[in-house]
Amino acid sequence: VSKKHAVELVNQLRRRGKRVTRERELLLRVIADNAHLDAEEIHRLARREHPQIGLATVYRTLNLLKELDLVTAVGLGEPHSHFELCAEDHIHLVCSTCGRVVDVPAPTAVRKVAEREGFCVHRVSAEISGTCRTCTSRQIKREKAGTT
Amino acid sequence: VSKKHAVELVNQLRRRGKRVTRERELLLRVIADNAHLDAEEIHRLARREHPQIGLATVYRTLNLLKELDLVTAVGLGEPHSHFELCAEDHIHLVCSTCGRVVDVPAPTAVRKVAEREGFCVHRVSAEISGTCRTCTSRQIKREKAGTT
DNA sequence: GTAGTTGCAAAAAATTTGCACGGAC
DNA sequence: GTCCGTGCAAATTTTTTGCAACTAC
Numbered sequence: 001v002s003k004k005h006a007v008e009l010v011n012q013l014r015r016r017g018k019r020v021t022r023e024r025e026l027l028l029r030v031i032a033d034n035a036h037l038d039a040e041e042i043h044r045l046a047r048r049e050h051p052q053i054g055l056a057t058v059y060r061t062l063n064l065l066k067e068l069d070l071v072t073a074v075g076l077g078e079p080h081s082h083f084e085l086c087a088e089d090h091i092h093l094v095c096s097t098c099g100r101v102v103d104v105p106a107p108t109a110v111r112k113v114a115e116r117e118g119f120c121v122h123r124v125s126a127e128i129s130g131t132c133r134t135c136t137s138r139q140i141k142r143e144k145a146g147t148t
Numbered sequence: 149v150s151k152k153h154a155v156e157l158v159n160q161l162r163r164r165g166k167r168v169t170r171e172r173e174l175l176l177r178v179i180a181d182n183a184h185l186d187a188e189e190i191h192r193l194a195r196r197e198h199p200q201i202g203l204a205t206v207y208r209t210l211n212l213l214k215e216l217d218l219v220t221a222v223g224l225g226e227p228h229s230h231f232e233l234c235a236e237d238h239i240h241l242v243c244s245t246c247g248r249v250v251d252v253p254a255p256t257a258v259r260k261v262a263e264r265e266g267f268c269v270h271r272v273s274a275e276i277s278g279t280c281r282t283c284t285s286r287q288i289k290r291e292k293a294g295t296t
Numbered sequence: 297g298t299a300g301t302t303g304c305a306a307a308a309a310a311t312t313t314g315c316a317c318g319g320a321c
Numbered sequence: 322g323t324c325c326g327t328g329c330a331a332a333t334t335t336t337t338t339g340c341a342a343c344t345a346c
Binding site for chain 1: 214221222223225227229239241243244250252253254255257258259260261262265266267268269270271272273274275276277278279280281284
């Protein structure tokens, strides 16, 4: 799943008549470099570069970027949202054992299904929860060893 | 997307060693009959039949049902979760204009993608946001009329 | 210069928890 | 009878908002 440059996104902001501030530029960079962080995590990373940035700014910026369709919120099974750039159609594979999230491109069939319904698609995101290869083989080893 | 009977689900509870209470049975029925409600909405509907049921019980039950993989939480772009029975693989088409959600079956290709990664799939849920047919044609009409 | 943004603190919304009572098994 | 589940109120966590100072344009 491809990487976007925060620079492009900053230009998007300007083109759409929104102001480009130090905070927005920074947050876009943090989100572009790290997929599916939650608001606290984004705040924590942003503080490394701009210690006095407030959590409220993070939320306000996330809401702005959502309106502009530059970022999207995903649930990932947690009671709070995680955020990522609106990338090409992709699927989140969420391992319910280790919690790791892997992104893979979504088959075009998914988008087709929506279009068949007369839907004008903005973005596609899927979530598959299950057990990843690593955790599955670990489980099997443990079973063989007799440890339940 | 098929309908499950709350009865089956209640049996699942018993089989898995969880107690079957009036509250759990009621909440399962509410969730089975109404896809993607949020916790407040579930609570409100449940109260029609059992006025003194508490919101905390709703949350506790939802968490239990999630652990048993009987229900699943979906984001739908809101800052709080919505809940639905774990049905067959399906896609939520969320109209960002009118907010309506339509469920359509997911192509098997989606699940295949995860299996190719060595993933042992528990459940599949996708979200496509966009503009539904109705809202799209309404917009076109408005454009023709000259109203921006 | 002006209007939009920010940080902080406070408020609101969403979710979880402690405890005493009640009900399922 | 025991242990789990419930309701209520309080606590925690997540997200939004009001306001004065600040800054992009």
